[in-house]
Amino acid sequence: xxxxxxxxxxxxxxxxxxxxxxxxxxxxxxxxxxxxxxxxxxxxxxxxxxxxxxxxxxxxxxxxxxxxxxxxxxxxxxxxxxxxxxxxxxxxxxxxxxxxxxxxxxxxxxxxxxxxxxxxxxxxxxxxxxxxxxxxxxxxxxxxxxxxxxxxxxxxxxxxxxxxxxxxxxxxxxxxxxxxxxxxxxxxxxxxxxxxxxxxxxxxxxxxxxxxxxxxxxxxxxxxxxxxxxxxxxxxxxxxxxxxxxxxxxxxxxxxxxxxxxxxxxxxxxxxxxxxxxxxxxxxxxxxxxxxxxxxxxxxxxxxxxxxxxxxxxxxxxxxxxxxxxxxxxxxxxxxxxxxxxxxxxxxxxxxxxxxxxxxxxxxxxxxxxxxxxxxxxxxxxxxxxxxxxxxxxxxxxxxxxxxxxxxxxxxxxxxxxxxxxxxxxxxxxxxxxxxxxxxxxxxxxxxxxxxxxxxxxxxxxxxxxxxxxxxxxxxxxxxxxxxxxxxxxxxxxxxxxxxxxxxxxxxxxxxxxxxxxxxxxxxxxxxxxxxxxxxxxxxxxxxxxxxxxxxxxxxxxxxxxxxxxxxxxxxxxxxxxxxxxxxxxxxxxxxxxxxxxxxxxxxxxxxxxxxxxxxxxxxxxx
Amino acid sequence: xxxxxxxxxxxxxxxxxxxxxxxxxxxxxxxxxxxxxxxxxxxxxxxxxxxxxxxxxxxxxxxxxxxxxxxxxxxxxxxxxxxxxxxxxxxxxxxxxxxxxxxxxxxxxxxxxxxxxxxxxxxxxxxxxxxxxxxxxxxxxxxxxxxxxxxxxxxxxxxxxxxxxxxxxxxxxxxxxxxxxxxxxxxxxxxxxxxxxxxxxxxxxx
Amino acid sequence: xxxxxxxxxxxxxxxxxxxxxxxxxxxxxxxxxxxxxxxxxxxxxxxxxxxxxxxxxxxxxxxxxxxxxxxxxxxxxxxxxxxxxxxxxxxxxxxxxxxxxxxxxxxxxxxxxx
Numbered sequence: 001x002x003x004x005x006x007x008x009x010x011x012x013x014x015x016x017x018x019x020x021x022x023x024x025x026x027x028x029x030x031x032x033x034x035x036x037x038x039x040x041x042x043x044x045x046x047x048x049x050x051x052x053x054x055x056x057x058x059x060x061x062x063x064x065x066x067x068x069x070x071x072x073x074x075x076x077x078x079x080x081x082x083x084x085x086x087x088x089x090x091x092x093x094x095x096x097x098x099x100x101x102x103x104x105x106x107x108x109x110x111x112x113x114x115x116x117x118x119x120x121x122x123x124x125x126x127x128x129x130x131x132x133x134x135x136x137x138x139x140x141x142x143x144x145x146x147x148x149x150x151x152x153x154x155x156x157x158x159x160x161x162x163x164x165x166x167x168x169x170x171x172x173x174x175x176x177x178x179x180x181x182x183x184x185x186x187x188x189x190x191x192x193x194x195x196x197x198x199x200x201x202x203x204x205x206x207x208x209x210x211x212x213x214x215x216x217x218x219x220x221x222x223x224x225x226x227x228x229x230x231x232x233x234x235x236x237x238x239x240x241x242x243x244x245x246x247x248x249x250x251x252x253x254x255x256x257x258x259x260x261x262x263x264x265x266x267x268x269x270x271x272x273x274x275x276x277x278x279x280x281x282x283x284x285x286x287x288x289x290x291x292x293x294x295x296x297x298x299x300x301x302x303x304x305x306x307x308x309x310x311x312x313x314x315x316x317x318x319x320x321x322x323x324x325x326x327x328x329x330x331x332x333x334x335x336x337x338x339x340x341x342x343x344x345x346x347x348x349x350x351x352x353x354x355x356x357x358x359x360x361x362x363x364x365x366x367x368x369x370x371x372x373x374x375x376x377x378x379x380x381x382x383x384x385x386x387x388x389x390x391x392x393x394x395x396x397x398x399x400x401x402x403x404x405x406x407x408x409x410x411x412x413x414x415x416x417x418x419x420x421x422x423x424x425x426x427x428x429x430x431x432x433x434x435x436x437x438x439x440x441x442x443x444x445x446x447x448x449x450x451x452x453x454x455x456x457x458x459x460x461x462x463x464x465x466x467x468x469x470x471x472x473x474x475x476x477x478x479x480x481x482x483x484x485x486x487x488x489x490x491x492x493x494x495x496x497x498x499x500x501x502x503x504x505x506x507x508x509x510x511x512x513x514x515x516x517x518x519x520x521x522x523x524x525x526x527x528x529x530x531x532x533x534x535x536x537x538x539x540x541x542x543x544x545x546x547x548x549x550x551x552x553x554x555x556x557x558x559x560x561x562x563x564x565x566x567x568x569x570x571x572x573x574x575x576x577x578x579x580x581x582x583x584x585x586x587x588x589x590x591x592x593x594x595x596x597x598x599x600x601x602x603x604x605x606x607x608x609x610x611x612x613x614x615x616x617x618x619x620x621x622x623x
Numbered sequence: 624x625x626x627x628x629x630x631x632x633x634x635x636x637x638x639x640x641x642x643x644x645x646x647x648x649x650x651x652x653x654x655x656x657x658x659x660x661x662x663x664x665x666x667x668x669x670x671x672x673x674x675x676x677x678x679x680x681x682x683x684x685x686x687x688x689x690x691x692x693x694x695x696x697x698x699x700x701x702x703x704x705x706x707x708x709x710x711x712x713x714x715x716x717x718x719x720x721x722x723x724x725x726x727x728x729x730x731x732x733x734x735x736x737x738x739x740x741x742x743x744x745x746x747x748x749x750x751x752x753x754x755x756x757x758x759x760x761x762x763x764x765x766x767x768x769x770x771x772x773x774x775x776x777x778x779x780x781x782x783x784x785x786x787x788x789x790x791x792x793x794x795x796x797x798x799x800x801x802x803x804x805x806x807x808x809x810x811x812x813x814x815x816x817x818x819x820x821x822x823x824x825x826x827x828x829x
Numbered sequence: 830x831x832x833x834x835x836x837x838x839x840x841x842x843x844x845x846x847x848x849x850x851x852x853x854x855x856x857x858x859x860x861x862x863x864x865x866x867x868x869x870x871x872x873x874x875x876x877x878x879x880x881x882x883x884x885x886x887x888x889x890x891x892x893x894x895x896x897x898x899x900x901x902x903x904x905x906x907x908x909x910x911x912x913x914x915x916x917x918x919x920x921x922x923x924x925x926x927x928x929x930x931x932x933x934x935x936x937x938x939x940x941x942x943x
Binding site for chain 3: 187211214215219245247302306314
Binding site: 652660667689818 | 853856859862873888902906926930
């Protein structure tokens with residue numbers, strides 16, 4: 001076992017480099033992917049509670065016709081922030097939490113390619129989210145929908161949509177930087193013997209997601225700048241009075257927005273692709289098909305964006321083309337679903353909480369996918385678009401799909417991350433209440449949509465007869481809230497107990513389960529050498545002639561398996577902590593406030609960033 | 624095969640990574656790839672609105688093609704001097720490397736200075752961000768490009784300064800190569816902009 | 830093991846052959862390439878003065894010139910011709926995606942109908 005050293009001296013840089021690896025303040029300077037993953041997880045969970053509360057307010061307002069809980073203006077802010085929060089401040093960073101924590105472990109690495117950049121991505125995300133929320137106190141929150149369509153988003157007099165543009169630009173930089181980081185990590189830091197097709201599916205989905213981010217974020221960056229300039233500097237990008245075209249925004253937004261929804265769902269798909277085999281005690285059926293379908297979804301995902309614009313008047317040629325491409329993308333998704341089902345078929349299934357949530361993901365996603373395919377039929381979509389039928393669809397895929405999948409991952413990897421198992425009985429209670437609440441909340445929306453309830457309206461008249469199902473939906477929403485309380489109680493109860501879980505409590509298949517629970521700071525004492533897919537499983541079990549599993553002698557987490565020997569028995573060097581990531585990221589919201597309120601703040605923010613970059617570059621290397 | 628080198632600011636020749644390629648170079652090409660989508664969106668916006676301004680000044684009223692051609696030659700030349708800087712660095716002739724880097728930065732500053740002059744002239748002729756679609760799209764597209772050039776100049780000057788202070792880690796040719804990739808990319812974006820914005824005529828009057 | 834060109838393999842100035850042999854073009858070669866780029870640019874600028882004579886050929890000529898210059902800088906100055914194909918694949922992904930997506934967007938706006 002090598003000794004672990006962390007860089008200590010810092011006198012040659014502009015600031016003395018911090019050295020602490022433990023303690024409260026060390027979290028602010030950490031570059032350890034595991035700590036960063038935990039911070040992403042905690043932050044995104046807090047935003048989940050905030051976004052969920054916004055949803056409860058929305059549902060309280062819509063429970064009855066002519067509701068009086070919220071004014072129209074408040075309603076607009078709440079549904080906008082609910083969408084922005086759930087997409088950008090919950091699902092994306094929660095996925096980032098899992099990617100950050102697990103990708104290096106799953107590929108047998110000690111950290112990501114650029115550890116300080118990794119910390120920077122986190123702090124920039126957090127500051128971006130806080131910047132966005134500060135709008136409530138500084139003139140009004142964004143109120144033009146998460147999709148921000150002009151002319152409304154340009155002409156709205158409140159400062160909210162300027163916060164929208166700047167806030168998303170800030171979080172967009174965080175995600176882009178993170179995507180380059182994780183992409184290079186996956187391509188370039190795999191353990192010896194881990195070829196691309198021996199990577200876990202979760203890692204493959206990670207790679208596809210990072211590429212989707214890298215190629216789609218620049219497009220919305222331009223759109224947001226154009227919106228910002230129209231609002232702040234009087235340009236005419238989307239100004240119809242002078243010949244500009246609001247439809248340009250829609251194209252640019254959805255060119256990003258559609259790949260974005262695959263960015264939201266693929267991590268969850270990756271997660272359940274790891275869980276289902278473990279709890280079926282069978283390898284994933286059709287690994288290569290699952291991988292290729294993930295790649296196909298990513299690729300085709302760039303070709304369907306105008307299906308969000310069927311009713312805009314693009315003409316029959318464009319509508320037909322995008323209708324066809326949208327139908328096609330159902331195919332690779334279906335392939336995945338069949339593969340998960342085939343994995344379970346004939347397996348020795350254990351219905352533990354991670355498995356329940358995974359099965360929930362698949363079934364809820366099937367329902368959401370079915371409504372999605374209905375939208376792809378253009379004339380049918382003329383009826384469905386801008387109604388609650390669409391709201392039902394995307395909540396089934398994003399909540400039923402992504403959120404359920406992320407909870408599955410939380411229960412599955414909790415023991416690895418925190419050294420304690422979440423309570424199984426409470427987990428099951430959480431699952432069932434959430435499943436029931438979720439379906440109560442969103443299933444009626446299919447009916448409401450087809451009955452003509454439009455989206456983004458703060459109330460509806462009594463005469464439309466929409467009251468009953470709206471009321472049911474609100475009951476469902478509050479039921480979901482109860483299930484969240486159960487989860488929180490589970491977490492508190494679990495974290496109070498001392499750590500003490502073994503490395504491999506689930507009898508799992510991938511490399512992260514070799515490490516202790518939680519892993520040491522350096523992850524692996526010695527980097528494993530990989531000979532196959534599901535490397536860890538094959539170290540534990542062989543199959544006898546009849547195909548029965550036979551435990552391998554001296555297999556498992558404590559023993560065995562080939563390891564690589566790094567440089568002649570020297571100690572393991574890890575990058576040391578650093579102030580620069582959090583310092584530099586602080587400059588960005590300052591620029592944002594400067595653009596909105598007073599230019600001197602923007603100059604200070606820029607100066608901080610420049611100073612920070614040089615400090616970062618000059619920081620003595622951690623070896 | 625031993626395990627990957629992690630973190631730090633050293634980029635080793637023939638690094639022990641899965642592909643044998645250095646992290647930073649992979650990252651730079653991935654980043655430049657994404658920049659294609661950034662500039663593509665700005666160029667598309669410009670193309671969409673070309674010829675649609677309802678009031679002048681129009682491109683033909685303000686463009687000075689000979690002037691901008693000189694600017695374009697300057698930027699193109701800076702790509703040559705950049706590659707000569709890298710060549711010098713690879714021959715460990717760091718004095719010459721710094722000279723070529725400085726020349727590249729100076730050419731870049733000439734380009735940006737030329738643009739500032741050009742923009743000022745346009746504004747004096749009545750074209751600004753708010754005037755019409757041409758003003759909106761032209762200034763934002765070329766402005767974004769100009770900011771990218773400016774960042775590049777900062778990086779070039781930083782390379783010279785760090786090299787003089789002997790603070791370039793590892794083999795200096797590597798950071799020079801990385802900044803070079805960025806600089807050449809900024810140049811090829813201008814190749815597209817110069818053609819699409821300046822040289823392709825927008826029709827009579829407009 | 831994939832090819833990598835981060836080693837310092839300078840060629841003395843004036844070496845006749847350089848590229849393809851796993852090395853870099855020599856400074857003289859780079860200057861020659863620079864001259865080619867300058868000549869193409871001069872031709873492009875010349876079209877400004879003979880626009881009417883070129884008529885319909887103007888735009889194809891300009892685009893061809895731009896593409897050739899783009900390719901020369903990417904392949905030689907950015908060294909993609911000699912480096913690992915991984916870099917080229919990554920760069921081409923973004924470039925191809927951008928060209929395709931934005932052409933479709935412009936088609937949706939019927940921009941090419943003049």
